[in-house]
Structure formats: structure tokens, C-alpha cells
Amino acid sequence: MTPNLPRSPGFLQSLICFSVIIITIAGGLFGLGISLHTLMFLCLLWIGLNAFSLGYGYIHIRELMTSALTRAMPAIYIFILIGMVIASFMHSGTIATLIYYGLSWLSPSLFLAVGLLLCALMSVATGTSWGTVGTLGVVFIGIGSAMNIPLPLVAGMIVCGATFGDKMSPISDTTNLAAMSAGTDIYRHIYSMLFTTTPTFILTFLIFLVIGLNYGEQNIDLTEVTSIQMALANNYSLTPLITLLPLILLAVLSIRKVPAEVTMSCSIILAVLIAIVYQQESAISVLNALWENTPESTGIPSLDALLGRGGISSMSWTLLLALMAIALGGILHGAGFLTALLAGIIKRVQRTATLIATTIMSGFLGNIAMGEAYISIILSCQLFKPKYEQQNLEAAILSRSVEEGATMTTGLIPWTTAGAFYTATLGVDVLDYAPYAFFNYLNAIIAVAMAAFGIGLLKPKTKPALAVFTSREL
Numbered sequence: 001m002t003p004n005l006p007r008s009p010g011f012l013q014s015l016i017c018f019s020v021i022i023i024t025i026a027g028g029l030f031g032l033g034i035s036l037h038t039l040m041f042l043c044l045l046w047i048g049l050n051a052f053s054l055g056y057g058y059i060h061i062r063e064l065m066t067s068a069l070t071r072a073m074p075a076i077y078i079f080i081l082i083g084m085v086i087a088s089f090m091h092s093g094t095i096a097t098l099i100y101y102g103l104s105w106l107s108p109s110l111f112l113a114v115g116l117l118l119c120a121l122m123s124v125a126t127g128t129s130w131g132t133v134g135t136l137g138v139v140f141i142g143i144g145s146a147m148n149i150p151l152p153l154v155a156g157m158i159v160c161g162a163t164f165g166d167k168m169s170p171i172s173d174t175t176n177l178a179a180m181s182a183g184t185d186i187y188r189h190i191y192s193m194l195f196t197t198t199p200t201f202i203l204t205f206l207i208f209l210v211i212g213l214n215y216g217e218q219n220i221d222l223t224e225v226t227s228i229q230m231a232l233a234n235n236y237s238l239t240p241l242i243t244l245l246p247l248i249l250l251a252v253l254s255i256r257k258v259p260a261e262v263t264m265s266c267s268i269i270l271a272v273l274i275a276i277v278y279q280q281e282s283a284i285s286v287l288n289a290l291w292e293n294t295p296e297s298t299g300i301p302s303l304d305a306l307l308g309r310g311g312i313s314s315m316s317w318t319l320l321l322a323l324m325a326i327a328l329g330g331i332l333h334g335a336g337f338l339t340a341l342l343a344g345i346i347k348r349v350q351r352t353a354t355l356i357a358t359t360i361m362s363g364f365l366g367n368i369a370m371g372e373a374y375i376s377i378i379l380s381c382q383l384f385k386p387k388y389e390q391q392n393l394e395a396a397i398l399s400r401s402v403e404e405g406a407t408m409t410t411g412l413i414p415w416t417t418a419g420a421f422y423t424a425t426l427g428v429d430v431l432d433y434a435p436y437a438f439f440n441y442l443n444a445i446i447a448v449a450m451a452a453f454g455i456g457l458l459k460p461k462t463k464p465a466l467a468v469f470t471s472r473e474l
Contacts (some may be wrong), residue, residue: 006055014341040324051335068330081264082171087293087310093236093243112212116161117293123165127172132162155428156436172406181381182399192396195456196447204439231298246271256464329382353452363405373410394458
């Protein structure tokens with residue numbers, strides 16, 4: 001006798017499922033202060049019970065989660081390597097060199113434009129917007145105040161530059177998370193984002209360049225800049241031809257499309273050798289830092305915190321959250337909840353520009369509802385992936401659109417973790433600097449406009465079949 005197959009969920013049940021997930025995460029995180037990982041566990045139980053009510057057994061539900069995690073394994077390897085890349089770059093003096101020489105570029109009339117470039121360079125090298133805001137951001141706020149430049153304008157510039165690297169760096173957690181969730185290669189994801197990000201960043205640079213010329217007669221207090229440079233020079237040997245070699249190697253291998261795991265591993269080995277031989281650090285301390293880095297002792301707390309970033313353990317929070325969210329997405333997708341929920345919405349979306357605009361808005365609303373870009377990225381990819389396949393668009397276009405909705409807007413919402421961190425660190429309210437975060441919201445406008453004209457859209461060589469898992473396949 002053939003066992004009964006699981007039923008497909010209806011629109012109402014799917015809507016209730018998603019509503020409970022959003023309410024649980026938003027209410028638990030902000031209303032009750034419950035750990036995000038605990039809330040994800042509760043959401044897994046909730047969606048598992050709903051799948052059980054449709055006729056899915058425990059084994060089937062577990063296989064739905066396992067299949068989703070299996071597809072994400074290549075990106076999980078990269079997540080582990082990211083922490084080691086950051087730690088090794090700290091000890092080799094790569095990051096210290098970028099800060100030291102970058103601060104020498106400042107001049108009154110170019111303060112905003114050069115500050116944007118320095119923040120972007122720092123965030124690309126470190127893969128973190130928070131670390132950039134917490135170091136260079138604090139410095140630039142002090143300099144801007146001394147020059148009588150409005151602090152909301154300075155904070156907007158800092159957030160723009162910091163977000164650039166958070167979106168574009170191959171060692172950024174959100175960049176890798178978006179690529180992993182959409183099922184695309186990290187380099188293909190970054191290549192896709194270049195189409196919309198490059199013109200947006202150039203436009204943002206020009207805007208800050210023009211605005212900055214109005215403050216060209218102001219005087220800069222270089223005390224804070226000098227103190228940071230002295231602290232770096234006292235703790236590192238800063239010869240760019242040596243200390244920047246790991247970053248150059250990372251860039252060259254990435255351009256040559258060497259697999260990310262190999263590229264990162266080679267950069268880590270080179271950085272470790274430079275730290276031991278050139279910086280004369282203990283081999284044991286450098287190797288231990290690959291697991292868990294520790295703050296430096298330059299005498300400047302914010303700088304010490306940045307230089308102490310990295311290590312495999314530093315990625316555990318994001319990685320564990322990603323694993324739980326991917327498992328959740330596996331049930332939502334495999335049991336048909338996503339299909340049922342979007343059947344009445346996404347099927348009406350026919351134009352590519354409308355689809356991309358809807359994806360970007362979904363990421364923004366996800367940030368508003370859940371206060372975190374991580375879950376918003378994963379759920380948006382799960383929600384829209386079938387529609388992008390149906391439209392014969394590469395997964396890299398999906399991952400790009402999701403980042404332009406989630407990564408780009410998380411710092412523009414006061415109650416997100418990023419918005420709260422930026423406000424506390426820079427001393428400027430989100431709503432005050434948001435109008436000047438040109439890069440963060442112009443990116444979405446340019447992306448939709450380019451899609452409307454058919455520019456920058458990548459098509460797969462062959463149209464893939466929809467990756468929908470049913471009980472028959474299991």
C-alpha cells in the first residue's frame with residue numbers, strides 16, 4: 001500500500017507561518033532581548049510542526065534541512081577561512097599599513113571624498129563595516145568636528161564607505177552569506193554587483209567631492225591622526241612592498257578566478273610567514289590567532305579592538321546563525337510554504353525591473369521587521385530564487401538584489417543592530433545621517449533603473465530546472 005503523500009500548504013497557513021516567524025524574531029529580539037539563535041530554534045520548531053501537520057514525518061523534515069545545508073557546504077568552508085584571513089592580515093601588518101598611509105592622504109578640501117575612499121578601502125580589506133566605523137569612523141568624526149563640518153554629513157560619508165566593503169569584500173560575512181543563500185559563486189556574486197555598485201560609488205564620490213569643496217578653507221587638527229600613525233609605527237614594521245603582499249596575492253588570485261578556498265589559503269600562509277619573519281612575532285601566537293585573535297596593545301582602545309579582530313571563532317556567531325536559518329529555509333522551501341505564499345504575489349511580477357525592485361524592497365522590509373540583515377538575506381534568497389530561475393536570470397542577480405535591499409539598508413534603520421552600533425559609535429542619530437548616506441539608497445535606484453533598460457543582467461547558459469524538493473524526491 002502506497003503511503004499518503006504530504007499535502008501542500010495553503011496561502012493562509014503559509015502567511016500565518018511567516019507572520020509568526022517575523023513576530024517571534026522581532027518581538028523576541030527587541031521586545032524581550034532573547035538571543036537570535038534561540039529565536040531561530042523556536043522558529044525551526046514552529047515550522048517543523050507546521051510541516052508535520054501537512055503529513056511530513058520527522059525523517060522527511062530532517063532531510064529537507066540536511067539537503068539545504070549540503071548545498072551550502074562550499075560557502076561554509078569559506079566562512080571558516082574568512083576568520084583566518086582577517087587575523088593573519090592583522091598580524092602581518094597589512095591592515096596597519098593601509099591605515100597608516102591612508103591617513104596621510106587627508107587634506108581640507110578633499111576630506112569627505114578621501115575619507116569615503118579610505119573607509120571603502122578599509123572595509124574591503126577587513127570585510128567589516130563595524131570595524132571601519134569603530135576606527136576610521138571615530139577618527140573622521142573628530143576631524144570633521146574640528147573642521148566645523150556638520151557631523152551628520154561626516155557620519156553619512158563614513159557609513160557609505162564602510163557599507164561599500166561590507167557589500168563588496170570577498171571576506172565580508174554578508175557578501176558570502178548572500179552568495180551562499182542564492183547558490184552562486186562568491187566571485188560571480190561580486191562581479192554581478194560591480195555593474196550597479198561601481199556607478200553608484202562613483203556618483204557618491206562626486207557628490208562628496210563637490211560638497212567637500214565648500215569646506216576647503218577649514219583647518220584640520222591632526223593630533224588624533226598623528227597619534228594613530230605613531231601607535232601603528234611603534235607596533236609594526238610598515239613597508240608596503242612587504243606588508244601588502246597578502247592583499248595583492250588575494251586580489252591577483254581572485255581576478256584569475258582561482259577557487260576561493262585556494263586563494264584564501266595562499267593569502268593566509270603568506271600573511272603568517274610575513275608576521276613571523278618580518279614582524280618577528282611568535283609563531284605560536286600567530287597560529288593561535290588564526291583560531292581566536294586578541295586585541296593589540298597600541299594604547300588606543302578602538303584601534304586595539306580592530307587589530308584584534310579575526311580568527312575562526314569570530315565567525316561562529318554568523319556561521320551558526322546561517323546554519324540554522326538555512327535549515328529553516330530548507331523546510332520552508334521544500335515543504336512548499338514559500339511557493340504557496342508567493343503564488344499570489346510573485347506570479348504577478350512579470351518585468352525584470354519589477355522583480356528586482358520587489359526583491360530589494362523585501363530585504364529592506366525584512367531589516368525593518370527583524371532588525372538584522374543576516375536572516376533577511378537568507379529568507380529573501382529562499383523566497384525569490386524560483387522566480388529568478390523562471391525569469392532565466394543568474395543566481396548572482398538574485399544575490400546582488402538581495403544585498404542591495406538588505407546589506408545596503410541595515411545601517412539606515414535606527415533599531416537594527418548596525419544602526420544602533422553606528423549611532424553609539426559615531427554619536428550621530430541614524431535619522432540625522434541617513435539623508436547623507438547617498439551610496440546606501442542610490443544603489444537601489446540605479447539597480448532598478450539599469451534593470452529597466454536591460455543593463456547588467458546576467459543570464460545562465462542554460463535555463464535551470466526549479467530546485468523544488470518534494471516528498472517523492474525524498
